[in-house]
Amino acid sequence: MKGAACSLAKLDYDDLGKLLPRRHRPIATKVARRLLSLLGWRLLGKLPNVPQAVIIGAPHTSNVDGVPAILTMLALGLDIKVMGKKQLFSVPILSQFLTWVGVIAIDRDKKGSVLQANIDRFATGAPLLMALAPEGTRKYTDSFRTGFYYLAMGAGVPIIPVALDYPTKTVRFLEVCYPTGDYQADLAVILSAYRGIEGRHPSQMAQVLQDLKLP
Numbered sequence: 250m251k252g253a254a255c256s257l258a259k260l261d262y263d264d265l266g267k268l269l270p271r272r273h274r275p276i277a278t279k280v281a282r283r284l285l286s287l288l289g290w291r292l293l294g295k296l297p298n299v300p301q302a303v304i305i306g307a308p309h310t311s312n313v314d315g316v317p318a319i320l321t322m323l324a325l326g327l328d329i330k331v332m333g334k335k336q337l338f339s340v341p342i343l344s345q346f347l348t349w350v351g352v353i354a355i356d357r358d359k360k361g362s363v364l365q366a367n368i369d370r371f372a373t374g375a376p377l378l379m380a381l382a383p384e385g386t387r388k389y390t391d392s393f394r395t396g397f398y399y400l401a402m403g404a405g406v407p408i409i410p411v412a413l414d415y416p417t418k419t420v421r422f423l424e425v426c427y428p429t430g431d432y433q434a435d436l437a438v439i440l441s442a443y444r445g446i447e448g449r450h451p452s453q454m455a456q457v458l459q460d461l462k463l464p
Contacts, residue, residue: 266298294422308448
């Protein structure tokens with residue numbers, strides 16, 4: 250196994266912290282774990298025992314990413330809210346499924362109000378794990394968008410980086426980051442954990458992820 254995976258052990262479903270918000274769907278959890286196994290995906294690493302956090306998932310290069318991502322959410326049995334573009338909810342049946350999974354529709358044209366609305370969600374003090382794709386698109390982009398960072402900063406919560414590595418079929422929970430306010434320094438630390446990771450379409454990974462392959 251390559252890259253960051255070398256230091257990550259298999260995730261233990263029975264060792265999830267008590268502070269993490271739960272979603273009690275035992276049948277869905279059991280089925281999701283079985284499907285992940287049948288599809289050849291494994292979960293590595295460990296989640297910090299925190300009631301609130303911003304989770305970032307990368308690389309995001311294909312709609313197919315949703316399969317291991319959603320199965321991982323269900324397999325963990327955790328209550329994770331995911332930011333998804335509002336256009337995904339235009340089909341009623343799909344909209345119902347996405348809502349059941351935990352996807353929250355957002356309007357990307359209203360960036361400032363979306364950021365503040367989600368900071369306000371955390372401000373209630375209720376347990377909340379909010380997940381999003383920092384690349385903001387499955388197409389090529391130069392870098393991560395900054396929204397995830399300022400959401401974590403504004404809410405005063407940690408950032409949990411998660412990687413989807415297609416060559417090894419692993420979902421990796423990487424080292425948690427507690428933002429300091431120095432975006433560039435913190436981003437460098439976060440990105441370093443993604444070294445060796447490849448998305449389904451490597452050429453469509455954000456340039457900052459592709460640069461990690463350079464000597």
